[in-house]
Amino acid sequence: MLLVAASFILFHSSVCNGMASERDVFSVRGVKVDETAASTSEARDKALMKAEGAAFRQLLERLTMRSDHFRLPDFSASEIAAYVLDFEVAQEKASAVRYLATLNYSFKPDEVRRLLIDRSISFAETTSKPVLVLPVYQAAGTLLLWDDPNPWRQAWIHRPELYSLVPAILPRGDLSDIAAIGPEQAVAGDDQRLSVIASRYDAGDTVVAHATLKMDRGRPDLEVYVTRYGTAMQEQTVVKSFASHDQESLEALLSRAAIELTSQIEDNWKRDNLLQFGSQAVIAVKIRINSLKDWLDIRRRLGGVAVIRRSDVVILSLDEVRVNLHYIGEPEQLALALEQADLAINRDGDGWVLELGQ
Numbered sequence: 001m002l003l004v005a006a007s008f009i010l011f012h013s014s015v016c017n018g019m020a021s022e023r024d025v026f027s028v029r030g031v032k033v034d035e036t037a038a039s040t041s042e043a044r045d046k047a048l049m050k051a052e053g054a055a056f057r058q059l060l061e062r063l064t065m066r067s068d069h070f071r072l073p074d075f076s077a078s079e080i081a082a083y084v085l086d087f088e089v090a091q092e093k094a095s096a097v098r099y100l101a102t103l104n105y106s107f108k109p110d111e112v113r114r115l116l117i118d119r120s121i122s123f124a125e126t127t128s129k130p131v132l133v134l135p136v137y138q139a140a141g142t143l144l145l146w147d148d149p150n151p152w153r154q155a156w157i158h159r160p161e162l163y164s165l166v167p168a169i170l171p172r173g174d175l176s177d178i179a180a181i182g183p184e185q186a187v188a189g190d191d192q193r194l195s196v197i198a199s200r201y202d203a204g205d206t207v208v209a210h211a212t213l214k215m216d217r218g219r220p221d222l223e224v225y226v227t228r229y230g231t232a233m234q235e236q237t238v239v240k241s242f243a244s245h246d247q248e249s250l251e252a253l254l255s256r257a258a259i260e261l262t263s264q265i266e267d268n269w270k271r272d273n274l275l276q277f278g279s280q281a282v283i284a285v286k287i288r289i290n291s292l293k294d295w296l297d298i299r300r301r302l303g304g305v306a307v308i309r310r311s312d313v314v315i316l317s318l319d320e321v322r323v324n325l326h327y328i329g330e331p332e333q334l335a336l337a338l339e340q341a342d343l344a345i346n347r348d349g350d351g352w353v354l355e356l357g358q
Contacts, residue, residue: 025063025125025306026112028055029104029163030090036098043099049077052087055105056080059112062165063123065270066263071121083107083115117277124270125306126337129204130167131228131265132197135258136183139213145183146173152211155254159262166269168262169201176200186210194229204340205230209261211254217243220250226261228268238264272336275307276329283334284314285345285354287321295321298356301341307334323354 031051037043053075060072073079085106092101116123137144137152144150157170171177180200181193186208194206206229214221222242242257244250289295295316302311307327315322327334335345342357 024163025127025165026059026085026109027104027106027163028058028062030161031055031058031103031105032101033103034098034100038097040094040096040099043097044094044101047099047101048103051101051103052077052080052084052105055087055103056083056107058162059105059107060116062163063112063125063270064116064121065267065274067267068121071119073115073119083111122274124165124273124275126165126273126333126340127306128166128269129340130169130202131205131207131230132201132203133168133170133207133209134181134186134197135170136186136208136210137213138211143183143187145181145186146178151251151254152209152258155251155258156209158255159258164262164266165273166266168207168265169203171197171201189227189229191229198230207265209258211257213250220244220253222253222257224257224261226265228265238268240264273306273333274329276333279330280309280326280328281331282324282326283331283345283352284322284324285352286348287323287354289319289321298343298354301343305337305341305343307337 031054033047033051033054035043035047035050037046056075057072061069064072085108087103087105090102090104092099094100113123133156134145135150135153135156137150144152153170153173156168159168177197177200180197181190185193187210189208194208198204198206208225208227208229210225210227212223214223221244224238224240224242226238226240228237238261240257240261242253242260244253248256287295287298289298298321299311302308302323302325307329308325309328310326312324312326313321314324325334338345338354339357343354344357345352345354347353
């Protein structure tokens with residue numbers, strides 16, 4: 001009886017924690033509006049309608065590939081309202097005719113999923129561990145990473161802040177970073193040094209963005225090689241050239257390139273993690289535990305893995321839990337999604353064992 005009661009409590013706990021993680025993915029924060037109308041109430045209504053539409057569009061673009069963005073629905077305000085779970089006003093100011101605010105929205109996960117499935121638009125929900133970006137800039141034959149100025153590094157630092165399935169962070173560039181890796185080692189893909197600096201920032205992967213400045217046309221152009229090292233299912237190297245527009249400054253060119261490559265990195269991740277609802281499976285796993293705390297921790301992490309639709313506890317004892325994981329997609333996707341939650345699944349004889357990652 002004690003084990004049955006404990007099993008129910010732990011199952012309920014995992015569902016609650018999973019919902020918190022899911023809510024992050026289906027929430028859009030920091031939507032800013034500034035509207036003017038004949039009255040404060042009219043300006044406010046106009047602003048809220050505009051913010052809701054912008055937040056919903058941002059959410060759909062977050063989940064889907066850029067190649068599918070043209071297929072996303074252009075809903076009216078009343079249609080979008082059916083997908084809103086709740087919203088909050090983080091900041092607001094108003095005058096007799098003007099309304100300014102920053103708003104946060106949460107959307108209904110199941111309804112949003114159904115919307116995309118009904119329109120046959122593929123989407124992903126798995127959030128990557130943070131990736132550490134190393135912007136290496138090459139000009140006149142000189143490689144720059146930690147040197148100041150590095151305009152390519154500044155372009156990455158000043159990208160628009162949006163919640164992404166692939167959180168990108170920049171290193172501080174302190175003495176420890178400089179000792180960990182140099183620009184030549186980053187460009188060469190030195191695994192050991194890339195691993196060292198990634199661990200400093202608790203990053204899952206490292207992205208080396210190597211941009212070469214070219215002046216062949218008498219104005220700045222860029223050739224960029226972007227390689228992601230780490231957990232990606234496929235080797236991911238993006239090669240792109242950026243030609244400056246008329247009157248475009250070097251700073252604007254670098255900014256445009258950093259934003260475009262950020263989107264490309266996100267698309268590559270989504271491609272590997274598109275949810276495949278037509279492919280469903282169940283896998284039995286064994287989890288060794290030393291305490292109740294171990295099981296609570298692993299259960300919480302499982303609750304945040306998007307490809308796992310349900311987990312059933314089969315056996316719960318003092319030192320071991322056996323669980324059936326119902327998931328969608330391919331086994332490789334399950335393993336990659338678990339890795340983002342610091343979980344590892346490995347063969348154990350004829351079965352599988354699930355444990356905390358190293």
